[in-house]
Amino acid sequence: MAQILVLVEHVDGSVKKVTHELLTLARTLGEPAAVLVGTDIDAAVASLAEYGAVNVYAAVGADFDNYVVAPTVDVLAALVAEHAPAAVLIASTATGKEIAGRLAVRTDSGVLTDAVDVTVDLTATQSVFGGATVVHSRVSHGTPIITVRPNSTAPVASPAAGTRTDVVVALRESSTKAHVTNRVVAQKGGRPELTEAAIVVSGGRGVGGPEGFGVVEELADALGAAVGASRAATDAGWYPHQYQVGQTGKTVAPQLYIANGISGAIQHRAGMQTSKTIIAVNKDAEAPIFELADYGVIGDLFEVVPQLTAEINKRKG
Amino acid sequence: MKIVVCVKQVPDSWADKKLSPSDNTLDRASVDRVINELDEYAVEEALKIVEAQGGEVTVFSMGPDDAADTIRKALSMGADAGIHLVDDALHGSDAPATSYAIATTLADRDFDLLIFGSESTDARCSVVPAMVAERLGLPQLTYANKVEIDGATVRIQRQTDYGYDEVEASTPAVVSVVEKINEPRYPSFKGIMAAKKKPVEKLSLVDAGIDAARVGLANSWSQVADFSERPPRAAGTVVKDEGEGGVNIADFLASQKFI
Numbered sequence: 001m002a003q004i005l006v007l008v009e010h011v012d013g014s015v016k017k018v019t020h021e022l023l024t025l026a027r028t029l030g031e032p033a034a035v036l037v038g039t040d041i042d043a044a045v046a047s048l049a050e051y052g053a054v055n056v057y058a059a060v061g062a063d064f065d066n067y068v069v070a071p072t073v074d075v076l077a078a079l080v081a082e083h084a085p086a087a088v089l090i091a092s093t094a095t096g097k098e099i100a101g102r103l104a105v106r107t108d109s110g111v112l113t114d115a116v117d118v119t120v121d122l123t124a125t126q127s128v129f130g131g132a133t134v135v136h137s138r139v140s141h142g143t144p145i146i147t148v149r150p151n152s153t154a155p156v157a158s159p160a161a162g163t164r165t166d167v168v169v170a171l172r173e174s175s176t177k178a179h180v181t182n183r184v185v186a187q188k189g190g191r192p193e194l195t196e197a198a199i200v201v202s203g204g205r206g207v208g209g210p211e212g213f214g215v216v217e218e219l220a221d222a223l224g225a226a227v228g229a230s231r232a233a234t235d236a237g238w239y240p241h242q243y244q245v246g247q248t249g250k251t252v253a254p255q256l257y258i259a260n261g262i263s264g265a266i267q268h269r270a271g272m273q274t275s276k277t278i279i280a281v282n283k284d285a286e287a288p289i290f291e292l293a294d295y296g297v298i299g300d301l302f303e304v305v306p307q308l309t310a311e312i313n314k315r316k317g
Numbered sequence: 318m319k320i321v322v323c324v325k326q327v328p329d330s331w332a333d334k335k336l337s338p339s340d341n342t343l344d345r346a347s348v349d350r351v352i353n354e355l356d357e358y359a360v361e362e363a364l365k366i367v368e369a370q371g372g373e374v375t376v377f378s379m380g381p382d383d384a385a386d387t388i389r390k391a392l393s394m395g396a397d398a399g400i401h402l403v404d405d406a407l408h409g410s411d412a413p414a415t416s417y418a419i420a421t422t423l424a425d426r427d428f429d430l431l432i433f434g435s436e437s438t439d440a441r442c443s444v445v446p447a448m449v450a451e452r453l454g455l456p457q458l459t460y461a462n463k464v465e466i467d468g469a470t471v472r473i474q475r476q477t478d479y480g481y482d483e484v485e486a487s488t489p490a491v492v493s494v495v496e497k498i499n500e501p502r503y504p505s506f507k508g509i510m511a512a513k514k515k516p517v518e519k520l521s522l523v524d525a526g527i528d529a530a531r532v533g534l535a536n537s538w539s540q541v542a543d544f545s546e547r548p549p550r551a552a553g554t555v556v557k558d559e560g561e562g563g564v565n566i567a568d569f570l571a572s573q574k575f576i
C-alpha cells in the first residue's frame with residue numbers, strides 16, 4: 001500500500017489534534033507515515049503511533065524554527081523523492097499552506113488547499129466562497145499535496161507500529177535566507193484552540209473594549225468553548241489578532257458559534273458561516289448576522305450574555 | 318528602492334461568487350470586478366517605503382483585459398508604472414501555473430522587494446507569494462504586519478498562530494502583507510488624472526517568455542471535477558430580549574443538546 005505522508009503539528013512534542021485527524025483520514029487513503037520536524041520531538045512518536053502512523057520520519061534540529069517555512073519543505077521534498085507517497089497531507093494553517101505551496105513547486109505537483117474531506121481516489125472536497133459552493137477537485141500532475149482544515153475529521157485512535165527513522169536532509173542555500181530572530185508568544189491560555197474547538201464564542205465591536213471581553217470569556221468557559229473576535233475588536237487591540245475569525249483571520253466550522261456584538265460583515269462571515277449552529281446577540285435588529293443565525297436575540301449583550309452564562313452554570317448544577 | 322507589487326483583480330467581496338458550469342472556473346463576467354482588497358495594503362506599504370526613502374513602485378497584474386482597471390487603481394494611489402500580463406492562454410491557471418507565470422515574468426526585472434497581498438479574496442489560497450519565493454529562490458517574508466527597511470536588510474513581523482515572529486533577510490526579497498499593516502489611501506482626483514498618463518507595459522505569453530504548455534486550464538496541476546451550490550441557510554428564529562433573552566438562548570441550546 002502506498003504511503004500517505006502527514007506533516008505533524010506539535011508544540012514541544014505534544015501532538016495537535018489536527019494531526020490525529022489527518023492520520024485518521026490518511027488511514028482511509030493508504031499507509032500513514034508521519035513527518036516530524038523540530039526540536040523536542042521524542043514525546044510525539046508514541047502519540048503518532050497510537051493514531052495509526054506506521055512509519056515516523058523524524059528530522060531533528062533547530063533550523064525548522066530558525067528559518068521560515070523552507071527547511072520543512074526540504075525535508076518533505078526529500079521524503080517524497082525517496083518514498084513516492086500517494087499523497088501528502090498538511091494542516092490548513094497559514095504556515096501549512098505555504099509549506100504545501102512550496103512543496104508543490106519543488107516536486108512539480110498540484111496543490112489543493114482547505115480541503116474538508118479527501119476520498120480514496122484522492123478527490124478533495126473544498127468549501128469555497130465562504131461555504132456557498134462545494135467543489136470536488138483532483139490533482140492531475142505529480143504527487144497530490146492537500147491541506148486539510150482542522151475539525152474536518154473526527155480523530156480515532158488505531159495503534160500502529162510507529163517505527164521511527166531519523167532523516168538528515170541538507171538544507172538548500174535559499175532555505176536559510178529568511179531568518180527568525182525572535183519569537184513572540186501572545187497566547188490567552190487555557191481554552192481550546194480556535195480552529196479545533198467544538199464551540200466558539202466571539203465578541204465584536206459591540207463588546208465596547210478589552211474589559212467587555214470578560215462576559216464573552218465567561219460564557220466561553222461555561223461552555224468549554226474557544227474565544228474568537230471580529231476584526232473590529234482585534235484592530236482596536238481589545239483581543240490578540242490570532243483570535244480573529246474571518247477572511248483574514250481563522251476559518252472556523254464548529255458545532256456551535258455564538259456571535260456577540262458582531263454585525264456580520266461579509267469578511268467575518270467568510271470565516272464562520274459553515275458553522276453547524278449559529279447564535280447571534282446584537283442590539284440592532286437589522287444586523288446582517290441575523291440572516292445566518294439559527295437563533296438570535298435582539299438585545300444588549302451585557303444583559304443577555306451574563307444571564308445566559310448564569311443559566312448554563314445553573315443547569316449544569 | 319525598487320518595488321514591484323503584485324495585484325489581482327477579483328470579484329467584489331460582496332458579490333455572490335459562482336463557478337461557471339461550462340468549465341468550472343470562476344464566473345468573472347457576471348460580477349463587479351475590483352482590486353483584491355488585500356493587495357491595496359501591499360500597494361500602500363510600497364508607497365510608504367518609497368515615500369520614506371525614494372525609489373519607484375511598479376504594479377504587476379496577470380489577468381484578462383479589464384485587469385487593466387486594477388492596475389490603474391494602483392497607479393491612481395501613486396504607483397509609477399504597470400505591467401499587465403494578459404493572454405487568453407492564461408485563463409484557468411491554478412496556483413502552480415500562476416506562480417510560474419509571475420515568477421517567469423519578473424525573474425529578470427530589477428527589484429529589491431516583491432510585495433504581495435496575503436491572500437486573494439476569491440481563491441483564498443494564500444500560497445502564491447510563498448510559491449513565487451520558492452521559484453525565484455528569494456527569502457520569504459510573508460504575513461507581515463510590519464515592515465522595516467534598513468539598507469539592504471528587511472525586517473518584518475510575521476503574524477503567526479501564537480503571536481508573531483521577527484524575521485530578517487537581505488534584499489531582494491518576497492514580502493506579503495496582512496491587513497493590520499496600514500490603512501490604504503483613497504486615490505485623490507489628481508492621482509486618478511495622473512494615472513491615465515502613467516506607462517503600462519502589456520505583455521503576452523511570448524513577450525514574457527512563458528511556456529504556454531505550463532499555464533491555463535488544461536495544463537494546470539489540478540482540476541475541478543464538479544461543484545454544487547450549497548442551499549442557503551434556512552432562516553432561524555429571532556426574538557427580542559424582554560428580560561429573558563439569556564434564558565431563551567439557554568432553552569434553545571438545551572433543545573439542541575448543547576447543554
Ligand SMILES: Cc1cc2nc3c(=O)[nH]c(=O)nc-3n(C[C@H](O)[C@H](O)[C@H](O)COP(=O)(O)OP(=O)(O)OC[C@H]3O[C@@H](n4cnc5c(N)ncnc54)[C@H](O)[C@@H]3O)c2cc1C
Pocket residue numbers: 203204205206207229230231232233244245246247248249250260261262263264265266267268271281282283284287299300301302354355496
Ligand atoms: C481586507 C479586509 C479583511 C477583513 N477581514 C476580516 C476578518 O477576517 N474578520 C472580521 O471579522 N472582519 C474582517 N474585516 C472587517 C469587516 O469588514 C468588518 O468591518 C468587521 O467584521 C466588523 O466587526 P464588528 O462586527 O465587530 O463591528 P461592527 O460592524 O461595528 O458591528 C458591531 C455590532 O455590535 C452591535 N452592538 C453594539 N453594542 C452592542 C451591545 N451592547 N449589545 C449587543 N450588540 C451591540 C451593533 O449593533 C453592531 O451590529 C475585513 C475587512 C477588510 C477590508
Ligand SMILES: Nc1ncnc2c1ncn2[C@@H]1O[C@H](COP(=O)(O)O)[C@@H](O)[C@H]1O
Pocket residue numbers: 323324325326353355356359377378379380412415432433434435436437438440441442443444445446
Ligand atoms: N493573477 C495574479 N496577478 C497578480 N498577482 C496575483 C495574481 N494571483 C495572485 N496574486 C498575488 O498573490 C497574492 C495571494 O494570492 P492567493 O495565493 O491566490 O491567495 C495576492 O494577494 C496577489 O498579491
